[in-house]
Amino acid sequence: MxxxxxxxxxxxxxxxxxxxxxxxxxxxxxxxxxxxxxxxxxxxxxxxxxxxxxxxxxxxxxxxxxxxxxxxxxxxxxxxxxxxxxxxxxxxxxxxxxxxxxxxxxxxxxxxxxxxxxxxxxxxxxxxxxxxxxxxxxxxxxxxxxxxxxxxxxxxxxxxxxxxHPLADELPAHPDAAAARDALGLERAARWVGLLPGSRGAEVDRLGPLFLEVARWLVRRDPSVRFVAPMANQRVRARFEAELERFPDVDVELVDGRSREVMRAAEALLVASGTATLEALLAKTPMVVAYELSGTNYWIARSLNLIKTEFVSMPNLLAGRRLVPELLQTDAQVPMLGAWLYRLLHSPAARAEQIDAFEAIHAGLAxxxxxxxxxxxxxxxxxxx
Structure with missing residues (x-):
């Protein structure tokens, strides 16, 4: 039958x-x-x-x-x-x-x-x-x-x-940063920091100015740093460009889409908490995580005691410890975010700690x-x- x-x-x-x-x-x-x-x-x-x-x-x-x-x-x-x-x-x-x-x-x-x-x-x-x-x-x-x-x-x-996780199956265990820079037309020898303020307009409105303030803080202390930011769509790009006009002293290369290539190409990342942190982990790029909810959503979450975990970023949840710095809401201050990024750019030990853990986590997810x-x-x- x-x-x-x-x-x-x-x-x-x-x-x-x-x-x-x-x-x-x-x-x-x-x-x-x-x-x-x-x-x-x-x-x-x-x-x-x-x-x-x-x-x-x-x-x-x-x-x-x-x-x-x-x-x-x-x-x-x-x-x-x-x-x-x-x-x-x-x-x-x-x-x-x-x-x-x-x-x-x-x-x-x-x-x-x-x-x-x-x-x-x-x-x-x-x-x-x-x-x-x-x-x-x-x-x-x-x-x-x-x-x-x-x-x-x-x-x-x-x-x-x-x-x-399918992304762990899809993405390479050992990404090629030089090839990613070539594909994006970025100078190979430059020290690139990726800015990823989110893929939604509301996120970019809240985090875009903060990330650009951090970029200004960082470049004043290390003029060799260059910045690259992937834009999820044209609406997000328009909002970010409008913010960028207020920072004439900060030079940021904008890329339409291609966030994974940007992650691989960068030496360090400032990234909004969310699924992008997992992709950054799989790219094996050291990162600092920041986030800021809207006033309404933060008030609801705080009033109802909704958050039950010690960490919110996926690298820390997967590691079971504070592997990457995550600064949320009022903790997401320019000097603290900038100092963590500076450390990841200049401390081989700090970089190695994150990268070694990222490789182990990737193997467990694939x-x-x-x-x-x-x-x-x-x-x-x-x-x-």
Whole structure:
């Protein structure tokens, strides 16, 4: 008897979710060549043949206050997707990141008798640990990309498989800084510092002036330093250029996109806390991390005591110690940020401490994540067939 073709329903959030989902689709198709893939998609997912019911931009929100304003639209979208899922009865529903949206959808889908997988653990280990109760009701299997996550979720009776991180598989263990400088047209012999104030306009508005003040502080103490900054898009570039006009004494090479090449090319980085810190780690470039939430989001986080971890930057979380300097909110002061950068530029021991740890972390994350994630989904699905 011929078995019907498998069907997978995927809902991804953010650009990173699009990347993860595309790799998963590619590996699942090797196992199930006739399978159908459908869901909320980005360009990479569509390129792998996933049918689109909505664009990933519908879930690309940032910050508590921004999400609140979009709640009615998100509820309508989730209800529409739920009806589609129940009608089409996929073999597996896979939510990729976007936990606030996906875990609630997963809970309803699971109650309807459909197997659910969540790819990328929600950061319940960092804040709002009480969410584990809802997650336990929502998912049949969690796919973790960081090695410290399984123990936390297993302790809350949530089945977890550590698959590793696709970026660690994709990026080289020993990056070539000289080749990156050549590719970007940067002078090889110069001492380059990368400025990465974020990929969103609001982040650049808050951190752009601070990063440029730090650049001014640094170049006054070491005139040999040069600066390069990748711009995520034209809107971000326009905002950063407007800030740069107030710093005629600071020369910054702006690069459209190509942030990973900038990270490899730089001798040190000043980077906004977020996913860029993981990419910087994998580039093996010493870094200083800074961040400043909006006043509303910081007030909410502080008032509700939401943050539960000692560290926020991924290098420190993965190392389990203060490996890289991270200065947040009122601690993110120009002299302190500048002094840390100066030390990374001039102290071989300080540089080596970060780089050696980055190499060890990279090796632990490189596990052929796409294939391992597909294997975990297939095993779960076959066990329930």
């Amino acid at each position: 011929v078995q019907p073709a498998r069907m997978f329903f995927l809902v991804a959030g953010e650009v990173s979710g699009d990347m993860l989902a595309a790799g998963l689709i590619r590996e699942l198709r090797k196992r199930y060549p006739e399978a159908r893939f459908v869901g909320v998609t980005g360009p990479r997912m569509r390129a792998e043949g996933c049918e689109s019911l909505a664009d990933i931009e519908a879930l690309s929100l940032f910050g508590i206050s921004e999400v609140i304003g979009q709640i009615p639209r998100l509820l309508r979208l989730r209800q529409r997707l739920y009806k589609d899922i129940v009608r089409q009865r996929p073999d597996v529903f896979i939510g990729i990141d976007a936990p606030a949206f996906n875990t609630r959808l997963e809970a309803r889908v699971r109650r309807a008798g459909i197997t659910t997988v969540h790819y990328v653990c929600p950061t319940a280990w960092a804040w709002r640990a009480g969410r584990t109760r809802g997650i336990r009701r929502a998912v049949d299997r969690m796919l973790a990309i960081f090695p410290f996550e399984p123990d936390f979720f297993a302790a809350h009776d949530i089945p977890v498989t550590f698959v590793g 596990r052929d994540a796409d294939a391992r994630a597909a294997e975990a989904v297939a095993e779960l699905m076959e066990a329930r067939s």
